Amino acid sequence: MELRQLEYFVAVAEEANFTRAAERVRISQSGVSAQIRQLEHDLGATLIDRSGRRATLTAAGAVVLEHARAVLSSAQALRRAVDDVNGLIRGRLVVGMVTACTVTPFFDALAAFHLAHPGVELVLFEDNSDRLIEGVRTGSADLALVGTAVATPDGVRAMPIISERLVAIVADGHPLAGRRGASLAEIAEFPIVCLPPGTGIRTVFDQACADGGVKPDIALQASAPGAIMDLAMRGLGVAILSESMAVPHQERLSVLMIDDVETHAVLALIWPTTTNPALQELVRYGRTAFGGGT
Known part of the structure; x- marks a missing residue:
């Protein structure tokens, strides 16, 4: 039994169609069919009823589906854990910046992070500080450089960078x-x-x-x-x-x-109270660029 066989089986079960499942996993329909037949042989049970126009699960297939999803989820979690240990962080981070605020260390942090972790897509946009803060609170933004009247706005974590009259x-x-x-x-x-x-x-x-x-x-x-x-x-x-x-x-x-x-008017780097590994790493680069330690 192989992970790819379980992946193909889940695709057919969810699509109820071998052709659509093949398109989803990006191999030929014959390849999907062959791998599922091998899975059925290894398990000693028919998993897919092929007699109708739709591919439907047999009683054994319904039981296998639940376990197949759990196995695939565990495999993905294992891969993420190993990637994090190895520094191979992946994903997408949305980064906001207060309009027309050119702060060189902020750009330095983004550039250094991108160089170290090219697998993470960075999306940068500008807006006013109120909307940026709300975006970080609600999850539409992961990190933002904002101007505020307080060192730490409610509902976020913050690193004040400049505090001036x-x-x-x-x-x-x-x-x-x-x-x-x-x-x-x-x-x-x-x-x-x-x-x-x-x-x-x-x-x-x-x-x-x-x-x-x-x-x-x-x-x-x-x-x-x-x-x-x-x-x-x-x-x-x-x-x-x-x-x-x-x-x-x-x-x-x-x-x-x-x-x-x-x-004082405060310029601060803010991020959510709950973070993922990619965001934690970007915050670390921000702290280093602005002299806030690691």
Whole structure:
């Protein structure tokens, strides 16, 4: 008795047709028939009734079907266990990334993982952080790089990567230019340019405004921090971003701390509370790339 014979037998039983079963297991119909005849010979019983238009199970075949499925399932589990030990991880991982967030270590982690485990298909997509977090919670995404207002969002595991205060950024010549800091109320006297709802920075800003009774005029929104900088540089409003986002533009723009907003915007890698071997390995690569250990 061989595993392939059991596989062919299960295919015929489930398809109730030798031709469709042969297409399913990708060999000739004669090959399927020959292997099942050999299985019947080894077991000393007829398993398939071939007298009608449909291939139906005999009483013996019905008993064998249950055991054949269990044997095949055990064989697959054995193969997965050996593959995991050998590092031959296979599968498909859906990875999300907050829109327009270029983080080199994240790409390094994906590249190193793909090189080490080419049998795992990586699917990468962009979205806003709220939808990415919900995707990880519900299982439509396996891993995501998100911006949040908390270190670990509810219902997921997380590795915070960056935790920074918000800053206001204005062009030279703006009334706030040259100052080291300003209150939320002072900043809200001017049009605001910021990221859209669903992003970590916007969540922190909106919550701070609500807590402080401030009603800002959100004049313009953009998904890319660079676009927000460009709009502020042209005098179209006060840009709201995080500290590190402002660093490359400090020579051309004035960066002010928002004195009364102490909640940090967090960039974090998140994944579900329950993982498979492939995802565990990808998380390990992420931790290494971001200096979080193994």
